[in-house]
Amino acid sequence: NRAPVTVTVTGAGGQIGYALLFRIASGQLLGADTPVRLSLLEIPQGLRAAEGTALELIDGAFPLLDSVDVTDDASAAFDGTNVALLVGARPRGAGMERADLLEANAAIFGPQGRAINEGAASDVRVLVVGNPANTNALIASSHAPDIPAERFTAMTRLDHNRAVAQLALEVDAPVTAVDGVIVWGNHSASQYPDVSHATVDGRAATELVSERWLEEVFVPKVARRGAEIIEVRGASSAASAASAAIDHVHDWVHGTGERWTSAGVSTSGVNAAAAAGYGVPEGLVCSLPVRSVDGEWIVVPGLEERADSRAHIAASVAELVEEREAVRALGLL
Numbered sequence: 001n002r003a004p005v006t007v008t009v010t011g012a013g014g015q016i017g018y019a020l021l022f023r024i025a026s027g028q029l030l031g032a033d034t035p036v037r038l039s040l041l042e043i044p045q046g047l048r049a050a051e052g053t054a055l056e057l058i059d060g061a062f063p064l065l066d067s068v069d070v071t072d073d074a075s076a077a078f079d080g081t082n083v084a085l086l087v088g089a090r091p092r093g094a095g096m097e098r099a100d101l102l103e104a105n106a107a108i109f110g111p112q113g114r115a116i117n118e119g120a121a122s123d124v125r126v127l128v129v130g131n132p133a134n135t136n137a138l139i140a141s142s143h144a145p146d147i148p149a150e151r152f153t154a155m156t157r158l159d160h161n162r163a164v165a166q167l168a169l170e171v172d173a174p175v176t177a178v179d180g181v182i183v184w185g186n187h188s189a190s191q192y193p194d195v196s197h198a199t200v201d202g203r204a205a206t207e208l209v210s211e212r213w214l215e216e217v218f219v220p221k222v223a224r225r226g227a228e229i230i231e232v233r234g235a236s237s238a239a240s241a242a243s244a245a246i247d248h249v250h251d252w253v254h255g256t257g258e259r260w261t262s263a264g265v266s267t268s269g270v271n272a273a274a275a276a277g278y279g280v281p282e283g284l285v286c287s288l289p290v291r292s293v294d295g296e297w298i299v300v301p302g303l304e305e306r307a308d309s310r311a312h313i314a315a316s317v318a319e320l321v322e323e324r325e326a327v328r329a330l331g332l333l
């Protein structure tokens with residue numbers, strides 16, 4: 001067995017946290033040979049729920065679980081952290097304007113970025129799940145000047161997994177037969193799930209499904225799946241979001257091989273040129289096709305996009321730029 005890896009989860013008392021923590025403790029995040037030290041962060045109102053989850057984690061007697069700590073102090077929670085899963089966020093309240101939402105979340109993700117900058121391990125990897133995830137990741141990163149921007153990512157893997165699953169269902173193939181799906185842009189209704197490079201058992205997906213199904217069923221179904229879950233389940237998706245977070249970090253740490261996936265990654269630094277090739281400017285956290293190579297997300301460069309795909313991508317990127325400008329105008333970046 002190796003030395004324990006510290007994993008911090010914020011919003012640990014919430015629904016996603018409840019589904020996520022047990023999978024981390026069982027070894028599904030970092031692998032069956034890596035012990036984990038769990039650090040749970042909550043706001044004071046959420047502490048009891050997180051403490052309850054910690055008791056259940058202990059009761060799991062997980063062989064890989066080295067320790068569980070619960071705190072409402074960000075500095076303590078991120079001290080020495082190797083993997084930070086930022087799940088807790090401020091949900092949109094009734095009558096809340098978008099600027100209010102961005103401001104409320106900046107008040108969470110700014111200080112967390114600072115605490116990560118001060119105390120995290122030098123190899124720290126950050127995944128933001130709490131919405132608006134892309135912009136929250138950008139805010140956290142901008143408050144962590146000593147940590148490369150590439151280490152701050154936003155989760156679009158659930159959108160990606162939903163797209164893979166819907167395509168597999170439509171063509172009656174197992175999900176493992178599907179390859180090459182991409183989710184572009186913001187983790188919001190403007191996202192663009194794209195199958196133009198996808199294959200099913202090596203055959204072009206665009207030859208197996210109709211243009212009409214793609215436009216009228218697939219794209220809106222994937223983008224609105226969260227609302228559908230709320231309607232049917234009576235609560236927002238939690239276990240599937242947790243599962244996607246596991247997939248994202250697992251692939252980041254262990255690599256993707258030749259296959260690519262989708263993740264919200266920084267368009268500064270190593271990925272600036274590849275992002276620019278898709279019309280995505282520097283200084284955003286944008287969902288793109290990525291491979292994980294030697295522990296780094298690398299944007300797959302130079303895929304040919306059709307004009308209509310380009311327009312969809314551009315619309316979602318414009319929304320990311322708008323969110324960034326709104327946060328900047330509030331003095332929060």
Ligand code: NDP
Pocket residue numbers: 010011012013014015016017041042043045046049087088089090091092108129130131158226236237238241
């Ligand atoms: P959840 O655990 O269900 O969701 C947490 C966040 O994940 C929300 O921002 C939610 O966004 C987001 N999310 C991203 N993708 C998805 C998806 N596909 N499906 C559902 N949610 C998604 O929320 P709870 O209210 O159960 O728990 C949140 C916890 O966070 C609370 O216990 C609260 O106290 C805590 N919190 C902690 C903070 C901290 O640690 N500093 C700060 C703020 C809150 P959306 O709202 O858009 O669904």
